[in-house]
Structures are given as structure tokens and as C-alpha cells.
Amino acid sequence: MAYLDLLHLEKSFGPNHVVKDFNLRIEQGEFVSLLGPSGCGKTTVLRMVAGFETPNTGKILISGTDMVGSRPNQRNIGMVFQSYALFPNLTVAQNVGFGLSVAGKKRSQIAERVAEMLDLIGLADLGARFPFQLSGGQQQRVALARALAVRPKVLLLDEPLSALDAKIRLTLRREIRAIQQRLGITTIFVTHDQEEALSISDRVVVMNNGLADQIGTPFEIYNHPTTRFVAEFVGTLNTFEVTVTDPDVGAVMLGTTPLVLNRTIAAQKGAKVTLAMRPEAASLGRFGNMTLIGRIADVQFLGSIIRIRADIGAHQLTLDTFNRSDMPPPAIGSETPISLPTSSLVVLVK
Amino acid sequence: MKSARLWSYLIFLTGVMYFIIPLIGMFEFSLRKRRGEYSFDAYTSVLTDAQFQQTFLYSLLMALVAIVFGILLVVPTAYWVRLRLPKMRPVVEFVTLLPLVIPPVVIAFGYIRLFNTSSVLPFLGSQFGTDVLLSCGYVVLALPYMYRAVDTGLRAIDILTLTEAAQGLGANWPAIIFRVIFPNVLVAVLSGAFLTFAIVIGEYVISALLDRPAFGPYLVWIGSNKAYEPSALAVMTFAVTWGCMALIQVVTRFSKHTRTSI
Numbered sequence: 001m002a003y004l005d006l007l008h009l010e011k012s013f014g015p016n017h018v019v020k021d022f023n024l025r026i027e028q029g030e031f032v033s034l035l036g037p038s039g040c041g042k043t044t045v046l047r048m049v050a051g052f053e054t055p056n057t058g059k060i061l062i063s064g065t066d067m068v069g070s071r072p073n074q075r076n077i078g079m080v081f082q083s084y085a086l087f088p089n090l091t092v093a094q095n096v097g098f099g100l101s102v103a104g105k106k107r108s109q110i111a112e113r114v115a116e117m118l119d120l121i122g123l124a125d126l127g128a129r130f131p132f133q134l135s136g137g138q139q140q141r142v143a144l145a146r147a148l149a150v151r152p153k154v155l156l157l158d159e160p161l162s163a164l165d166a167k168i169r170l171t172l173r174r175e176i177r178a179i180q181q182r183l184g185i186t187t188i189f190v191t192h193d194q195e196e197a198l199s200i201s202d203r204v205v206v207m208n209n210g211l212a213d214q215i216g217t218p219f220e221i222y223n224h225p226t227t228r229f230v231a232e233f234v235g236t237l238n239t240f241e242v243t244v245t246d247p248d249v250g251a252v253m254l255g256t257t258p259l260v261l262n263r264t265i266a267a268q269k270g271a272k273v274t275l276a277m278r279p280e281a282a283s284l285g286r287f288g289n290m291t292l293i294g295r296i297a298d299v300q301f302l303g304s305i306i307r308i309r310a311d312i313g314a315h316q317l318t319l320d321t322f323n324r325s326d327m328p329p330p331a332i333g334s335e336t337p338i339s340l341p342t343s344s345l346v347v348l349v350k
Numbered sequence: 351m352k353s354a355r356l357w358s359y360l361i362f363l364t365g366v367m368y369f370i371i372p373l374i375g376m377f378e379f380s381l382r383k384r385r386g387e388y389s390f391d392a393y394t395s396v397l398t399d400a401q402f403q404q405t406f407l408y409s410l411l412m413a414l415v416a417i418v419f420g421i422l423l424v425v426p427t428a429y430w431v432r433l434r435l436p437k438m439r440p441v442v443e444f445v446t447l448l449p450l451v452i453p454p455v456v457i458a459f460g461y462i463r464l465f466n467t468s469s470v471l472p473f474l475g476s477q478f479g480t481d482v483l484l485s486c487g488y489v490v491l492a493l494p495y496m497y498r499a500v501d502t503g504l505r506a507i508d509i510l511t512l513t514e515a516a517q518g519l520g521a522n523w524p525a526i527i528f529r530v531i532f533p534n535v536l537v538a539v540l541s542g543a544f545l546t547f548a549i550v551i552g553e554y555v556i557s558a559l560l561d562r563p564a565f566g567p568y569l570v571w572i573g574s575n576k577a578y579e580p581s582a583l584a585v586m587t588f589a590v591t592w593g594c595m596a597l598i599q600v601v602t603r604f605s606k607h608t609r610t611s612i
């Protein structure tokens with residue numbers, strides 16, 4: 001039994017089946033992200049955990065106790081919203097102390113905890129300010145402190161960084177992760193930004209259309225996607241439609257070019273499957289076992305990385321190489337050998 | 351362009367004169383109690399009248415009760431409608447507008463028929479019961495203004511998210527309404543309260559029909575029995591009403607000021 005168990009959650013709004021057989025087991029202290037495009041049901045899952053929506057069927061267990069049916073104000077689950085949702089009439093300190101105050105804690109106790117929380121988020125001097133006197137990033141940190149002040153069993157964050165500008169988003173996401181690790185609080189983080197999800201999570205749940213397509217560590221999700229949706233949603237991806245010629249040794253035809261993967265493919269001879277490959281898996285030059293000749297179509301200089309687009313027959317391939325000051329990128333229009341390590345080619349049958 | 355501006359000034363001026371000349375006339379008349387010179391005799395006469403003080407205090411008390419009742423009725427209702435029954439909003443809005451359409455006489459007679467001494471709920475059998483009914487009547491009269499003011503106030507804040515934030519922190523409904531919603535619509539509530547006050551102070555029909563010693567009936571009584579005092583009273587009533595309006599403005603300004611200054 002895990003600390004937080006979501007078992008067979010289903011949710012419909014009228015005819016709209018928003019969450020389908022959603023299962024997730026989260027260990028105590030784990031940081032799990034729900035990642036998926038807008039409208040795929042991430043917020044709905046989070047709201048069911050918080051108690052703002054009731055699942056049609058399914059269980060939400062915290063340490064084995066079913067929470068479905070108990071009201072949101074009895075669950076002791078912290079929530080942080082995209083829009084901060086600070087109480088405009090209260091100061092920063094009063095906002096942070098709100099949960100303790102409604103719980104009837106003593107003033108001195110509240111003041112102590114509030115000071116501790118403000119310290120944690122690095123806003124110790126701003127307790128007397130009102131929310132409208134803070135920047136967006138500061139407001140969101142206060143919202144985080146407010147949620148954590150009551151020592152919740154679980155922390156839920158619904159796209160907490162989406163309303164912030166890019167620079168703050170980066171620093172705040174590191175801060176959130178650091179605070180989460182320091183307190184060891186079990187956390188579900190919702191985002192539609194794959195980089196965000198991969199960079200701060202212990203595990204990522206990629207959601208598509210109300211279904212959890214894949215659950216795994218960022219490493220697994222990125223390198224071993226199990227569905228085409230996951231492969232395409234997470235990171236940049238090259239996909240090639242190929243025809244299986246010998247499933248036992250992994251022989252396929254890419255257009256007129258034969259490729260051999262040296263492993264079995266779970267498909268019939270003659271079936272069409274998708275080969276997927278990350279841009280950084282391919283490299284210029286002749287290495288290893290599989291080399292194709294490509295014609296350079298485009299070169300984008302991105303600083304530490306150079307992104308190259310090459311035509312291989314009728315197919316296009318995107319590849320990333322590290323920038324090296326002693327090795328200028330190939331000229332556009334030139335023909336270059338490109339190596340594809342077979343181990344990094346993922347076969348997507350679904 | 352120029353002549354259009356001139357015309358708009360002219361129309362504005364006409365409007366102002368239409369409104370202000372009778373007031374000036376009334377004010378001037380109210381100063382003429384003493385023969386041959388201007389004085390505030392009519393005002394002192396009114397203010398020292400024991401009945402004036404009694405009726406005014408009575409209406410003041412009624413106004414306060416109506417304001418408290420009205421706030422307790424309207425704030426949670428308007429909040430709940432916005433939060434959980436948004437589709438019902440036009441219906442509720444329509445209901446709150448009814449007092450503008452239905453004359454107060456109807457309300458008063460309705461009360462008399464429903465709550466007379468031989469009915470199941472004989473509110474009218476005691477003075478206190480009648481006072482309760484009267485303040486309820488005032489709540490109804492003020493409902494259109496109160497509801498609109500509070501509803502506008504609620505629109506300015508994201509009540510759904512604030513409610514959920516408070517719930518997530520363990521707050522129950524009373525805590526949410528009194529510690530989150532109420533303080534954030536305070537300005538709107540205050541303007542509704544001042545409007546209620548202005549309505550109650552001048553109200554005649556219901557208080558007269560229920561035979562309560564309110565300020566409205568006193569105004570009418572004095573109007574038919576004295577010469578200069580009614581004008582003095584009318585001027586004072588105007589002053590009170592305008593004072594309320596000015597207070598609404600001040601409160602609104604003040605809160606805007608705190609919202610934007612850093």
C-alpha cells in the first residue's frame with residue numbers, strides 16, 4: 001500500500017468522460033507531476049483529490065483511509081492555484097496564518113509558524129504587506145507558504161508557474177522542489193510544460209484524453225515512451241513510418257533503405273510501425289552500426305546545441321549536436337553520413 | 351463642434367436649474383419663520399420637538415435593523431447564487447427587482463392580512479412583532495439596491511477560487527462567508543447600507559399603515575399642520591440623504607486608494 005492511492009478514478013461531466021480509469025500510487029515524500037495537454041483532465045484529477053469534485057467511481061486512499069465523501073475542509077490537503085488565490089483583504093502574514101486561525105490555534109503559535117513559513121519562502125520582511133503589493137512570483141510563494149503552514153498530508157499544485165514570466169518560472173520551480181524535498185511532503189504537480197515536469201519530478205504521469213498513458217521517472221518517460229502520444233508530447237521526436245520485413249531480427253524498410261535493429265519487433269511481417277528517435281541520439285559521421293546519408297536542409301545555432309535538419313530520401317530527420325568551437329556545422333546542401341544507434345530507436349506499435 | 355458643446359452645457363444647466371431652484375426656494379422659505387428677517391427658527395423648532403427626536407431615533411433604529419437583516423440575507427444569497435447556481439442569477443435578479451414594481455401599499459396590506467391577530471402568526475398583535483414586520487418590509491424595499499451593490503462587489507473578486515482556497519485550508523461555510531467573502535465586499539455592502547438608510551428614513555406608506563411612530567409619518571403630519579417647519583425638515587432630510595451618498599463615494603475612494611498604492 002502506498003501513501004496516496006488513486007484507484008480506478010472515473011469522472012464525467014454530463015456526456016463528457018473526462019477522467020478514465022485513472023490509477024496512481026504515490027509514496028510518502030514523492031513528487032509526482034501530471035503532464036498533458038490542456039483539457040486532458042489533469043485539474044479534474046487534482047480537484048478530486050482535494051475534494052472539490054466527487055469521482056463517479058473509484059477510491060482516493062491516504063494511508064489506507066478513503067477520502068471520497070469527506071469534505072474538502074476536512075481532508076487537510078494543501079492546494080496552490082495558478083491564480084495564487086490569496087485573500088486580498090488579508091496581509092501576507094494573515095494569509096499564511098489563515099488555516100491555523102480557522103483551526104482555532106493560539107495567536108502565539110500562529111505567529112511562530114507564520115514566521116517560520118515566511119522564512120522558508122524567503123519573504124520574512126514582507127509579512128505586513130498586502131497581496132496587491134507583491135509581484136506574481138512573491139504572491140505564489142506566499143500561496144505555497146499558506147498551503148504548507150497547516151502541515152497538510154498532501155500538497156497539490158495546479159499549474160502554479162503558468163502565470164509567471166519565464167525567468168521567475170525557472171527559479172520558482174527550483175525553489176518549490178527544494179522546499180518539497182526539505183519538508184519531505186508528498187506532492188502532485190500539474191503542468192502542461194514537459195520540461196517543467198521532467199526537471200522537477202520523481203515521477204511523471206503523462207495524461208492523454210483522461211487516461212494515464214504512461215507513468216514513470218523522467219528518464220523512462222523521455223527515453224522509453226510506451227505510446228506514440230507520450231513520445232511526441234515529451235520532447236522533440238523524429239518519427240518514421242516503416243514496414244516490418246523480418247520481426248525476429250528487427251528488419252524494417254525505411255522507404256527504400258533497409259534497417260536492422262537486431263531485436264524482435266512485436267508486429268507481423270509486412271505491418272507498418274513507427275520508429276521514433278530523439279534528436280540527440282543521431283550524430284554526424286560514421287560510428288556504430290547504422291549509417292544513412294543525409295542532405296543538410298537547415299542548421300539552427302542554439303548556443304550550446306546545434307539543431308540540424310537533414311533529408312534522408314523522402315524523410316526528414318532532426319538531430320542535435322553539441323556545439324564545439326573547433327568543429328563548424330556542416331554546410332547547407334552538403335551530403336553527410338548520419339549515424340543512428342539502433343538501441344535508441346524506439347518502436348511504437350500503438 | 352463648438353455649438354454642440356454649447357448645447358450640451360445648456361442642457362446640463364437646464365437640468366441643474368430644474369433640480370436646484372425648487373431646493374433653493376424651499377431652503378429660502380424655511381428661513382422665513384421670523385417676520386422680516388432670515389433665521390433658523392424653523393430648524394430649532396423642529397430639532398427641539400420631542401416627537402421629532404423620538405420618530406427620528408425610531409426610524410434610525412429600524413434602519414440599522416433593516417441593514418443588518420438585509421446584509422445577512424443578501425450577502426450569503428448573492429454569494430451562493432454566484433458560486434453554485436449561476437444559472438439562477440437572472441431569476442434571483444428579477445425577484446430582487448420586484449419591490450420596485452410592487453407598491454409598498456401591497457406589501458403593507460399583505461402583512462396585515464397574513465399576520466393579523468387572528469392569524470397563525472399574529473405578529474401584529476404586539477408592538478415588537480409589528481416592529482419586526484416593519485423592518486422586514488424595509489429589507490424588501492431596499493432589496494433591489496442591496497442585492498445589486500453586493501452582486502457587483504462579488505463580481506470584482508474570484509469567489510470560486512477564494513472559496514476553494516479557504517476550504518482547502520480547513521475553513522467551514524461561516525468562516526468562508528465572514529472571513530473571506532464579507533470583508534472583500536465590504537465597500538459594496540456599505541453602499542447598500544447607506545442606500546437602505548436613505549430609503550428607511552423617508553419611508554411613509556408601510557410605517558403609516560402599520561401605525562408605527564416612524565419619521566415618514568411625522569414628516570407628513572408636520573406638513574399638514576405647520577408652515578415653515580416642513581421645509582426645514584425637507585432640507586434636513588435632503589442633507590442626510592446626500593450625506594449618505596457622499597459617504598458611499600468616500601468609502602469607495604478610500605478602498606480604491608488602498609488597492610493601488612504601494
Ligand SMILES: Nc1ncnc2c1ncn2[C@@H]1O[C@H](COP(=O)(O)OP(=O)(O)O)[C@@H](O)[C@H]1O
Pocket residue numbers: 013016018036037038039040041042043044045
Ligand atoms: N465543472 C465542469 N463542468 C463541466 N465540464 C468540466 C468541468 N470541469 C472540467 N470540465 C471539462 O473537463 C475536461 C478536462 O478539464 P481539466 O481537468 O480542467 O483539464 P486540464 O486541467 O488538463 O486542462 C475539459 O474538457 C473541461 O471542459
Ligand SMILES: [Mg+2]
Pocket residue numbers: 039042043044159
Ligand atoms: Mg487545468
